[in-house]
Amino acid sequence: MPEPVIGLEIHLAIRVDTKMFCGCAAESFGSEPNVHTCPVCLGLPGSLPVTNREAIEKAVLFSLALHCRVPELTQFHRKHYFYPDAPKNYQISQYDRPVGEHGWVELDGGRRIGITRCHVEEDAGRLAHPPYADHSLVDFNRAGAPLIEMVTEPDLRTPEEARAFLAQVQAVARALGVSDASPEQGKMRADVNVSLRNPDGSLGTKVEVKNLNSFKSVAAAIAFEVRRQGALLEDGREVAQETRGWNEGGQRTYLLRSKEESADYRYMPDPDLPPLTLEPAWLDDLRARMPELPAARRERYLALGLKPADAEALALDLEAAAFFDAATEAYAGSAQTVANWLTGDIAGLLNAGGRSLAEAPLRPEGLAAMLRLLDDGTISGKIAKEILPEVLEGEGPEALVARKGLTQITDEGALAELVERVMQANPAVVASARENPKAINALLGKVMQESRGTARPDAVRRLLQDRLATPGSD
Ligand SMILES: [Zn+2]
Structure with missing residues (x-):
């Protein structure tokens, strides 16, 4: 069986009051559609974005906690693509100056998983497709909400390891107050890259599985891909480079699109957002505040x-x-x-x-x-x-x-009295306990019951043994 090579891309919703570049509420879980919107996050002409300082601070804190190198200068780029849930037809993201690079997370067993980069970007809106309707709906509440995207090196080897890694990242994000990191609310989402190593040790063709919203699905999707790709190779067939989705009900991945070429997003520095200088004194202050x-x-x-x-x-x-x-x-x-x-x-x-x-x-x-x-x-x-x-x-x-009245009876006199009472009331059991030492448990049970569990079983057993060993005393 060839060795699986696994990398993750994790999106974390940053816990802040307002969106990345405007004053709309960042938290929209459970809200009516399109109530948290304004000209900036709707991408209306003439509107200007303003960077959310707290979101940058939290993303830098997170990067520091993951042992990333944080640059002196960080910058936002426009990533161009058309999709109905992206109102500006570009996403404000980071390109060659992310907030953090070259970090690592140590797993329980001591193995280090490399972090390629952490960058800040804005979230997209959400599409809804009503059943039997001839149209789709779009909700922009989430558009412009701040996200950290974290990309790992292909250092993970098993579904269990991927799951343990996610649990670590989640715990770090929560400890820092950077994100609620709750997959069930869509505040922690993951894409996985899975390939099988070639016999000569080089990396095999990579398949990406998108939009996994629980740790369990991540592990299951990886396990499925390892089996699927293994079976293809065993048949002498090739693994195609493609993007796949996850079918939760069927517990299998399915083809979303084949990758002909990598998309050209025409990244360009966002002219509305000047690069941010991360002062060393400010970084020291963040390090000092690290919980x-x-x-x-x-x-x-x-x-x-x-x-x-x-x-x-x-x-x-x-x-x-x-x-x-x-x-x-x-x-x-x-x-x-x-x-x-x-x-x-x-x-x-x-x-x-x-x-x-x-x-x-x-x-x-x-x-x-x-x-x-x-x-x-x-x-x-x-x-x-x-x-x-x-x-x-x-x-x-x-x-x-x-x-x-559940205080344990520790007074020997009270305990002896209790034992005496139970023995008097159960002469047949006493007789059989004299015949057969094992039957003492029946008496012990009766004493414990009588005391409603407040007698010490070891003390009762000792008292019973003493009394039963004295012939004719009852
Ligand atoms: Zn807004």
Whole structure:
């Protein structure tokens, strides 16, 4: 099987209030069509674009976080093409002076994936094709919204690696506040390039799959292309250079267009937008404001003693990481214990309810308080799991345990009394436990039931064994 060679092109919607070159709202998810438009983003004659400083700042911050070289001068070009969703018949993009070049992202296993470039551009509008209509509709709400386009080197080798890479990029964008990077809202979209390496080691013919809107589709499209191209080559046929689409229902790629020649976009510097000088002092300031990134967070969690899988999962989830940090600090106990509850029972309950951690009323202090009750023996692990759904709804664990009388019985006298009572009430079970030591579990179960789980099973077992070993005492 020839080695797959995979590259990605990722579009991220930059999280800013206004569009790239005008004052219209950049966020239009869920809005009526064509309400966020003006002469600039509709490309009307005589209108002049003004660069959104915050969008540039975020794109530069992102480039720095991906270890890109950021130039002293960055510039916008016009990329000419005709398409009904592009009102100006050109797109303002970047050409030979992007905001970042030659960066890298390190995957969990330590392998570095090269970033060719990051550039800023404006988004296009959106076409709608009503069924059975003789016309199409266009919505310009998204036209002119700022995007970062990020292109990787063809360094990825498997669908799983591509998926892990996307998760890293998403986590970095979110940690920086550069983008919501949510594929389900179209704020993170990817195109993939897939080829199979020739027997002599050179790169094979590249096929591009456009517009993948989930990490799962990216992985599935790559896997499909590797199989499709492999089968062609095995048949002695050639892989054609083409652009393909992804059919989600059929889980397969399909031909969009064959590439005769690369398109000539007639790039020219945008005469309305002067080049931007990126002052070294400003770049230093951005570097100083860089928050903790997922890779550094993962290292910090490993140093706390977390299992690698937990460290990785928490490092990639900004919300869970913030909760974990606060809970670990409030608890002052084992960090792995906090991680176990977060990734285990709490995640299970949240998944079942279709909620995220931020949507649940539970605060880090609440989890820490429950863990302390567990540590000092006030409650058992079983009781902790039992009260967790209410703790998740924001109930204070101490008050909850007190109100429900769930404090673990630690007093030996009270426990002995309870054991005595259960034995008196179940003479037949006691008799059979004397015959057969294994039947002690039936008695243990009855005591635990009677105590509503507040007795310590090991202490009860010891008491029962002592009492059963004393003949005639009942
Ligand atoms: Zn506008």
